[in-house]
Amino acid sequence: MSKKSKDRLQHIANHLNPNKKDEALEKSEWKDAILEIRRRQTQNRTPDITDRGYIRQKTTGKLWVRERIEGFLDTGSFREIGSVAGNAKYKADGTVESYTAANFICGKGTVSQRDVIVAADDFAIRGGHADGAVWGKSLYAEQLARKLKVPMVRLIDGSSGGGSVTLILDKGATYLPPLFGMHDMIASLSEIPVVAAALGPAVGLGAARATLTHFSVVSSDIGSLFAAGPPIVANATYETVSKEELGGALIHTSNGTFDNLASTETECFQQIHQFLSYMPTNNFNLPPYQVTDDPVDRCDDELLDIIPKRRQRMYQVRDILTRVVDKGSLFEIGSRWGDGAVCALARMNGYVVGIITFDCTLKGSVISAASCHKFRRHIDLCDTFGIPIINFADYAGFAVGTVAEKEATIRYGSTLTAALYQCDVPYFSVVLRKVFGVAGAAFVDNRVPNMRIAWPSGDWGSLPLEGGIYAAYRRELDAAGEKRNEMYEKIMSQFEAVRSPLRTAEIFDMPEIIDPRDTRPILCEWVKMMYDHVLPQRLEKTKIHGPRILYRP
Template identity: 35%
Template sequence: MRRRTIGFSGRCALLMNGQDDIEEIARRRRLAEGMGGPEGIKRQHDNGKLTVRERIEIFADNGTFRETGYLEGNATYDGARLASFVPKGEVNGSCEIDGRRVFVSAGDFTVRGGSAAGIHGGLGTELRVAQRALEWRLPFVRLLDASGGSVSSFLEMGRTYLPDGNTWTATEVELLQHVPVVSAVMGSVAGLPAINACLSHFNVMLRGTAQLFPGGPPVVKAALGIDIHKEQLGGSDLHTRRSGVVNNVANSEKDALQQIRTFLSYLPSNVYEMPTRSSSVAPRRAATDLRGLVPDDPRRPFDVRTLIDAVVDEESFFEISPDYGRSRVVGLARVDGYPVGLMANNPKHLGGSTDVAAGKKAMRLIQLCDLFHLPLVSLADEPGFMVGPAVELEGIETAGAQLVWTTVSSRMPWITFVIRRLYGVAGQCHHRPSGMYRRYAWPSARWGSMHISGGTAAAFKRTIAQAADPEAKLRELEAELQGIASPFRTAEATGQDLIDPAETRERLVEFVRDAQRVLATQVGVPAMPFRP
């Protein structure tokens, strides 16, 4: 009896201690959920921003967020009793998006400006959420609101340290080859988080309340003696219109989070799976609308978005980088319910010519489609690479070489419709000589190594100069060349298929359906790596 009494008492003690531990977990959860405290939360709201936990609540399917590492932070003790606790400046975990699980890492600006100060991993450290995304083969989403490193950490450590962030960043780089990665710039983001914003397949930033730079105004002042406002230094207008560092701008935090959800909806969870098909929806416009789309006057532009609306499923086009490289429209869409990548020359900007910015957009889309098994649709009205002093300073030749390399190195099924023009090396970049490739042309199309107008003056320079009436001679030669520029002559010699513009959607649906069996053989990491 004595032995049993001791045993019973021991079990009671264990139960009591266990209950205390359970209550301690709940207490520490509350401390973590308190983030940077009432003052930090108020400051976040006063700056027009949601807190990290409010963002996750909007982003995730209801009740699906599972936080990890919520007990991590800086604690002080009074003997064995917890005296104070400051959570780390980020919230990590996983959640479901439209029923599919993704991993999330979200900066908490209410705690030390979202910096990593005071958190130093050592032996026994749990896997970071990025590592879990890689091992689980699930999409990875960053909600960035962080200032990067802080010199205050030197005081806490009692020393400085050699920069070795690539120990962790190597995982972020590897992720790009395996799963969809998305970054949202939700506040002022500097240091390594600013680089992480670009280590992604798609990124978005808030208008007015988000900025992106390696170092903010105080750093610029110390280094260069320049006083500059953070919005001028790295605001959304600069990065979505001029630098091209960020794809899309959002007018609210809810808009940014919805854009992420939409982008992910087109992609598989990883490169080892196929994208999911949705219900097929008829295009917004009738196929016959395309017959009168291209003006008779080659100098007059047409609305390329009318063309897009007539060939893809209704309301399915998600444009990427709409304000950068505007001579090329790129994005994701659905055709007969299947996700596709789509690019089209925009004759309303630079006549549709491919400049350096437009070339970058095209290359990123080609890489994205190749990586995640999406057929690529090209709606070509390509007058050629942009010419002139400005693009020479930007290195148009190198950009052209990179576009050629990316085009030839890709493997996903590709279909091109030549709408009006296809000239030069830029026109060549709407064609691939290997794999599943198909090209159709409208009867309105014209092509060649260069335009007859302009090319004639160069090719017959001496003949024109020696003529009694050089202007008349130029017009005579141009008229002769225009007479043999009919696409029917090309078709007679090469077998190029010309189609009624109203047939475009029908031919596209057939191709995308047939592409699925080829795409199924391409699952896995492609030979061409994705480069940010």
């Protein structure tokens, strides 16, 4: 064994056994400095079980910040950056009088052997406030993730960047509030996966850090988010509210502020792991392939009758998705909001795909303003990271009525339509049932050529036939008096004769009407072709011309 190798082993041994005398260090002129570094690192990495902040952290059921990092990352993979950063006071002779660690920890680690940058708030120190964070660490972490082109993970607990009025007294003056690092945080959204978990209160800039992401999850037992906390709200609006009432996890997963809800911190980590497993390291790489033993030609007989022939009856679209995609691969995003819009990531024959569809049991497949927001966000995610989109179409059109008009549904519907037409990832539509109006057209007619198939349950047109008859034959129906229903049924029977999707296939407006059981084999073949032939060319354009500004949170 070489001397260099022996020295390296000795160094590791000394590290593992700090009580063993380090003879080389004892002789070094830098002994005192190195010992001070080690002392601070040891202090920062060892919980003080008598500290009020640590006690508060544990009694509220929360993990300590370093327990979080250890629980989130692969074992032993964390390489801390800024391990001795903190607030120190010195005596006149230059010796340390007191030292408090920064309440923000960052560094590099791995998740499933893939590199990430992780940044975590320590609420045990000054309640996570910025004046204890050494703000340069947060800025550095964001810049480093962007420079290395690896995912950015934020474990948020505290105001996470918001200031404190006590700073004014310390500085002797007020100051214009800065947004250090915002440029990099926003630019990263078009380059690398950015995720966050709310493991406590996310306030002010912390709320921005939680929502300027591609995926966010909140722990239902401890997480919350608000622009300002209850004391400031009480002064501004005279409302007396608790943190839970103001911005609890249930509130913000039902309005789309957070994507997903988790029951514990550990489940938050698991959901982030799963999300990252579908993401490329950056948008200069293809999404990661994963070997599967689920046969490409698997055909599920349950698909034959999963959609009732009577159009007024509902069905569960998620039962279709789980029977078509690779088993166990469906990962839904934002299930608690969006008025029936369903967005997910999944795999087909091991390849990552994005899923958009609609839960017809909610709102009857009618697209609201909230649905538009949710669909647009997911389309932008897939477009940013080169993930092919599979659209399981069942859209009755945009919502109508006074509520829909007040919510500016058409305005947001136009934004959604623009997103569908602007994105350039491969896109395939499987028409399950309804495709009506501008909304339906936007979802199935946004490519040249349009790649689409339909099930025998397909039903489409400029507007739903039932309502269209009342509009087109209003005068005749009103004149029919008591025979109104009889006339309506007579007119409807005439249209039923030409309503069959086979008629549409005859004129090649729908390329294929398929046996529902063939959906998986067809999609698996299409997805593989996209990864083999189309996505690599798209990636080359990105490498030559750079990423487009794609993602808008």
